[in-house]
Amino acid sequence: MTDYRTPTTFRRYRLPLRALLIDDRAWLLCRDLAKLASFRPDIDLSQKLDPNQLRTEVLRLEDGTFSEEQLVNESGMHQLLLVYYYHPEHRSLRSWISEEVVPALGRQDAPDQQPRRRLMHWQGQELNLMEWQGTLWIRYEDMPRIQGQVPERKARP
Incomplete structure (x- = not known):
């Protein structure tokens, strides 16, 4: 396999959130976001999000293996945490992602x-x-x- 991407791992409360830039946009692994926000990772998010907010990519994980993962962009993350899985404690999660994770990925342009x-x-x-x-x-x-x-x-x- 040569067509893969490698995410950057961030930690919040000892839980990983893997994220990467694709075409200068931040994308988050859905299953990591689901663990942080306490919703089931096997839910079909394509019914909840617009097609431009969700994508599937082959990623190289920390242990060197490859995995096909579902990714959500920052806009989709806000929609999930504000509309579909709203909880008052998600405000700090959204803020952490927007103010620390996304800028740390670095805008290439x-x-x-x-x-x-x-x-x-x-x-x-x-x-x-x-x-x-x-x-x-x-x-x-x-x-x-x-x-x-x-x-x-x-x-x-």
Whole structure:
């Protein structure tokens, strides 16, 4: 097999969410999204989504095997979590996907002068960084976590 794609794995609450860019659009594995959102992965999503929100691709998984997987784009993910499988806790899941996962995949057509978000694995942690002008930047608030220090909580008066 030579016509395959390799997804990037993100973790939320120890559960994987594999995602990839196809034609500069973010696509998520349906079965990973189903586990994160607690709906059955074997449901026929073609009845719920438009044809442009769903596709099937051959992917190379982490263990080196190949699998034909159903993918949903970001628009379809929002439709699933807002309309068909609505739960108030899905707001944070949608936000995490839109604000961290999709930008970390990196838009391939973005100009080099613009800051871009990157995901980096360092000492067993996933870090969200910003790449700008050839330099990686980290949020000041994340420094104690990276250094293994837990910030002290201030007592309320």
